[in-house]
Amino acid sequence: MNLKQLEAFVCVAEGKSFSAAAKKLYLTQPTVSSHISSLEKELGVRLFVRTTKDVELSSEGELLYDNARRMLQLEKNILRDFTQKDLKAANKIIVGASTVPGQYILPQILSLFSRTYPGNQLELREADSMEVVRLVQDGQVEIGFTGTTGSDPTCVFEPFYHDRLVIITPNNDKYRQFEKTGFSIEQLYEERWIVREEGSGTRKEAERYLQDMGVELNRLEIVATISNQETIKKSVEAAMGISIISGAAVEDYVEQGSLLRFSLGDQEVYRKLYMVWSKNHKPGKAARLFIRFVRELYAYL
Incomplete structure (x- = not known):
């Protein structure tokens, strides 16, 4: 088993298509099929159920999916923390925010942070609170700002503002x-x-x-x-x-x-507004600096 096989598996699972996965990964469709076949042979199970319309995960495939995504995200975390070839990417902070913090609280915070630490690039993605938590869980954003908490024990919810x-x-x-x-x-x-x-x-x-x-x-x-x-x-x-x-x-x-x-x-x-991040997807150095900045900014509120 290797990461290329897992990457192909996750792409097929999410796109429900071998051809779409091949296009996304810049591979040929036979190569993607070979990766999946080798993975199924090694695990001794069928990972997909093929229908006339698309491809669905089997019960064994569903069991593998979450673990495969976590392994791929861990690879990204390692590369992010140790690869310094692209300085801008290394200092990029991806933030998710629900409507209230995203539109009315964060703009001032982001402005102050960018002036205090001008070497960092910020990317803000807006969604409702539960979707922001999901983005954090999936490792698509490093830090979330929400109006409520979730029940996932792998997520840390830290109050930062009273609204x-x-x-x-x-x-x-x-x-x-x-x-x-x-x-x-x-x-x-x-x-x-x-x-x-x-x-x-x-x-x-x-x-x-x-x-x-x-x-x-x-x-x-x-x-x-x-x-x-x-x-x-x-x-x-x-x-x-x-x-x-x-x-x-x-x-x-x-x-x-x-x-x-x-x-x-x-x-x-x-009600409390929260910063949230995942224990499974450790925030990068720049994101950890941003968390400390927000803590200090609202320490006395």
């Missing part, structure tokens, strides 16, 4: 009357709601706090599910409904008078 959750409404007479009294639970049932997508840290934490307040989530009237924060704010401004959103994301609209902002409960409600 206030607020209710936002249109700025009109109906909602200005609640500025002194706030929203009762019964009033929440009378409202139309715009919510974030499944996998969003904001949605997960908002639902948890509402349940803690005694709100029955199935009684809320949800009129839209929207992933983009700016679209949510504009939809609320247009009186489509009300929403729960990050306080960091709504400052501009509140200052302009376009929206009203309310506490989620009797007291201010904060």
Whole structure:
């Protein structure tokens, strides 16, 4: 067994095609087939089930897949840490971030870091919180920034920022009357709601706090599910409904008078934002420097 065979196996598994794997690896299709055949012969199992449409992993292939991906990622980690031929690549930091940290927290951090350590190149990939965790697990990003944690014991979740959750409404007479009294639970049932997508840290934490307040989530009237924060704010401004959103994301609209902002409960409600990295895919030197920088920047918040 060798890494070339495992690389061919993973490419076929992910592309569900021998020809696509050959194209991606710049090999001939017979070469890819030979790698898979040798691997199957050595392990004594069939790794793929061929159908009329595509190629699927067998049960034994599924068992091999995760281990093969980890071995290939370990090879990449070794090359990254010890190969200095491409200095720019060696100092490149790949960061994944969910919407709130990616759009409203990280821009200032990235700017300060790039001015403090100008020799590093930053790449930012945005997704929802659960997808960012998956990218970290798979080794596609070195550090993730999310609005929630996961259950994977191979991932480290470190709080770095406290984000206030607020209710936002249109700025009109109906909602200005609640500025002194706030929203009762019964009033929440009378409202139309715009919510974030499944996998969003904001949605997960908002639902948890509402349940803690005694709100029955199935009684809320949800009129839209929207992933983009700016679209949510504009939809609320247009009186489509009300929403729960990050306080960091709504400052501009509140200052302009376009929206009203309310506490989620009797007291201010904060949720933690997290840095996350994988124990299986150790962050490189530049990424570890970035983690220390963020820690020091928010040490007293």
